[in-house]
Amino acid sequence: MTKNYENNPIIPNTDWKVHDQIRAQPEIVVPGSLCELPSVTPPSDATVLFDGSNTEEWVHVNDDRPCEWEIIDDNIMRVVPKTKNIKTKKSFGDCQLHVEWSAPTEIKGEGQGRGNSGIFMMGDYEIQVLDDYSNPTYADGLSCALYGQKPPLVNSSCKPGQWHIYDIIWKAPIFTDDELTSPAYVTVIHNGVVVQNNYKLIGRTTHMDLGTYAPHPAKGPIWLQDHGDLVSFRNIWIRDL
Numbered sequence: 602m603t604k605n606y607e608n609n610p611i612i613p614n615t616d617w618k619v620h621d622q623i624r625a626q627p628e629i630v631v632p633g634s635l636c637e638l639p640s641v642t643p644p645s646d647a648t649v650l651f652d653g654s655n656t657e658e659w660v661h662v663n664d665d666r667p668c669e670w671e672i673i674d675d676n677i678m679r680v681v682p683k684t685k686n687i688k689t690k691k692s693f694g695d696c697q698l699h700v701e702w703s704a705p706t707e708i709k710g711e712g713q714g715r716g717n718s719g720i721f722m723m724g725d726y727e728i729q730v731l732d733d734y735s736n737p738t739y740a741d742g743l744s745c746a747l748y749g750q751k752p753p754l755v756n757s758s759c760k761p762g763q764w765h766i767y768d769i770i771w772k773a774p775i776f777t778d779d780e781l782t783s784p785a786y787v788t789v790i791h792n793g794v795v796v797q798n799n800y801k802l803i804g805r806t807t808h809m810d811l812g813t814y815a816p817h818p819a820k821g822p823i824w825l826q827d828h829g830d831l832v833s834f835r836n837i838w839i840r841d842l
């Protein structure tokens with residue numbers, strides 16, 4: 602559990618503090634058999650970011666060195682702890698992003714320490730990746746939460762070892778002369794279930810605090826987080842909108 606969250610700020614337009622331990626937990630929705638199906642190929646106009654063959658579309662965030670995450674079982678990219686976050690070489694604005702991921706079947710850790718990774722839109726705005734199947738944690742830190750801001754509408758997570766499917770529809774924020782003129786909006790479909798419905802972000806992702814907007818270019822890379830857990834990814838593609 603998060604320490605000292607009582608001192609965290611209230612999230613605007615809610616009754617809850619950032620990482621509030623007593624914020625209502627979303628209802629659990631069993632996502633059906635989708636998580637047990639094999640992966641399918643991307644649509645014809647998608648930019649493929651990972652198809653299992655190599656990690657050439659990715660570099661590490663801080664120093665642009667080639668991606669050191671490993672490819673296992675021929676088509677899966679897995680976090681190598683302590684190598685740190687990776688990002689796409691290409692940049693994106695408004696987009697549809699498809700990501701599939703899986704948590705280790707060997708259960709290790711609890712709360713935010715179990716199967717934690719994340720998808721950072723434009724490097725700034727995290728859509729949480731977490732093994733939250735029978736793993737309580739604060740609501741704004743669950744899978745598909747806008748971390749520290751907005752829990753998912755329901756918890757439609759599948760079991761460790763199964764494949765979560767994220768379909769993210771992203772509307773990038775707009776800055777005009779370094780002033781925010783339109784915030785970011787995001788819709789997330791998790792294993793076929795809408796869990797974020799055109800949510801208006803209050804700012805970039807932070808921990809224990811309220812994020813604000815800081816001007817950035819109209820396009821930015823997608824980041825994947827190394828949170829120290831052996832989270833696997835497959836079939837990552839994106840379409841410009």
Ligand code: MG
Nearest residue numbers: 717718719730
């Ligand atoms: Mg994370």
